[in-house]
Amino acid sequence: MIAPRRRLVAASILLVLEAVAFALFVTESVTGAIAAIAFTCVSLWVHVVLHECGPLVVAKLLRLPVIAVRIAPFTGWQSEVSVRPAPSATALPLRMVLFYLGGPMANLCTATVLAxxxxxxxxxxxxxxxxxxxLLAALLGVVNLLPGISPRSDGRNLLRWLLAPTATRAALRAAYYQEEASRTLRTIARGEVDDDRLGDPVRDGNDPRLALAAFQRRWSTGHAQSAADLIADAERLAPLARADSTDPVAAAAIGEALTVQFGLLYLYAAVVNRSPVEHKEVLEISELAQLALSRAATHVVGSCRHEPGSPAQPAAGACAVAASRDSAGH
Structure with a gap:
C-alpha cells in the first residue's frame, strides 16, 4: 500500500508532466512551455497567500479578534488565519460565515480576473x-468550499455555522471554559499553587475551577490514598456545584467529574470486590448527574438569550479558536 504522502508526490509529478506536454503542444516551443509551467507553479503560492488574505481582511472589517496568521511555506506547511470571537457577540453566525467565505471567494475572484x-x-x-x-485558483477555492475531513476546513465550518448556529455558539463558549480549566491545571502542575492548597482543595471563597482542578490533580498524582479522604474532598466540593453563585459551566464540570469518579469507584466495588452499593450512594450519584445536565442546559439557554450588543468577553487565558484554513495540503 502506497503511503498518502507518496501518492500525493506521485500525483503532483504526473500532473506537472501532463501540464508540460499540454503547454508544449499549444506553444510549440520548449522555452515557452517551461516558462508557462514555471509561472503556473509559482502562482500556487500566490493563491495560498491570497486565500489567507481573504479571511484576514474580513476579520478586520468585521472586528473579529485575529490571534494568528500562518502562511506556508513561511510558517511551516500549515496555512490559516485564526480568530477568537466572543461567543455571545452580536450577529456572530453571519460574521463567521463571511469569515470562512473570505478565502474561497478571494481565490474565485482571482480565477475570474486571470481567465x-x-x-x-x-x-x-x-x-x-x-x-x-x-485553474489553480478556481480549484483551490472550490476545494475549500467542500466539507472536508479536517475540523478546520472552510466548508465544514460554513455548514456548522449555517445549519447549527446555536449549538456552534454554545460549543465555542464551552471551549473557552475548557481552555481556562486546562490553563488552571497547567498552572497547578508547574507548582505555582502551594501544596498546602492541594491538601485542602476546597476552601471558602475559592474559584470553583481552581477547586475542581486541585481535586483532580490531588487524586491523579497520588497526594492522598484513603477512600475516606476522597469522600471528604468530594463532600467539600459538591456544595460548590449546588451553589447558585457558581458559574453553570463550572457547576456542570464539577457534577460530571464527581459522577464519573464515584460511578467508577462504586462499579469497581460492585463488580470486582462484590461489595453492595447503598441506595443512598446511588441517589447521590444520580443527583450529581442531574445537576451536571441541568446546569449545562442552563448554560446553553443562557448563552442563546444573551442580549445583543453586550458580548461576554472570554475569561483571561482562554484560547478557543476558530480558524480559516486552506485544504490544498498546507
Missing part, C-alpha cells in the same frame, strides 16, 4: 500560463 486576462493576450505561452494559474 478574463487570458482572452486579452495573443501570446500562446502567456495564455497557457494565465489559464493554468486561473
Amino acid at each position: 478574463t486576462a487570458t482572452a486579452l493576450t495573443s501570446t500562446a505561452w502567456t495564455r497557457v500560463a494565465l489559464l493554468g494559474a486561473a
Whole structure:
C-alpha cells in the first residue's frame, strides 16, 4: 500500500508532466512551455497567500479578534488565519460565515480576473500560463468550499455555522471554559499553587475551577490514598456545584467529574470486590448527574438569550479558536 504522502508526490509529478506536454503542444516551443509551467507553479503560492488574505481582511472589517496568521511555506506547511470571537457577540453566525467565505471567494475572484486576462493576450505561452494559474485558483477555492475531513476546513465550518448556529455558539463558549480549566491545571502542575492548597482543595471563597482542578490533580498524582479522604474532598466540593453563585459551566464540570469518579469507584466495588452499593450512594450519584445536565442546559439557554450588543468577553487565558484554513495540503 502506497503511503498518502507518496501518492500525493506521485500525483503532483504526473500532473506537472501532463501540464508540460499540454503547454508544449499549444506553444510549440520548449522555452515557452517551461516558462508557462514555471509561472503556473509559482502562482500556487500566490493563491495560498491570497486565500489567507481573504479571511484576514474580513476579520478586520468585521472586528473579529485575529490571534494568528500562518502562511506556508513561511510558517511551516500549515496555512490559516485564526480568530477568537466572543461567543455571545452580536450577529456572530453571519460574521463567521463571511469569515470562512473570505478565502474561497478571494481565490474565485482571482480565477475570474486571470481567465478574463487570458482572452486579452495573443501570446500562446502567456495564455497557457494565465489559464493554468486561473485553474489553480478556481480549484483551490472550490476545494475549500467542500466539507472536508479536517475540523478546520472552510466548508465544514460554513455548514456548522449555517445549519447549527446555536449549538456552534454554545460549543465555542464551552471551549473557552475548557481552555481556562486546562490553563488552571497547567498552572497547578508547574507548582505555582502551594501544596498546602492541594491538601485542602476546597476552601471558602475559592474559584470553583481552581477547586475542581486541585481535586483532580490531588487524586491523579497520588497526594492522598484513603477512600475516606476522597469522600471528604468530594463532600467539600459538591456544595460548590449546588451553589447558585457558581458559574453553570463550572457547576456542570464539577457534577460530571464527581459522577464519573464515584460511578467508577462504586462499579469497581460492585463488580470486582462484590461489595453492595447503598441506595443512598446511588441517589447521590444520580443527583450529581442531574445537576451536571441541568446546569449545562442552563448554560446553553443562557448563552442563546444573551442580549445583543453586550458580548461576554472570554475569561483571561482562554484560547478557543476558530480558524480559516486552506485544504490544498498546507
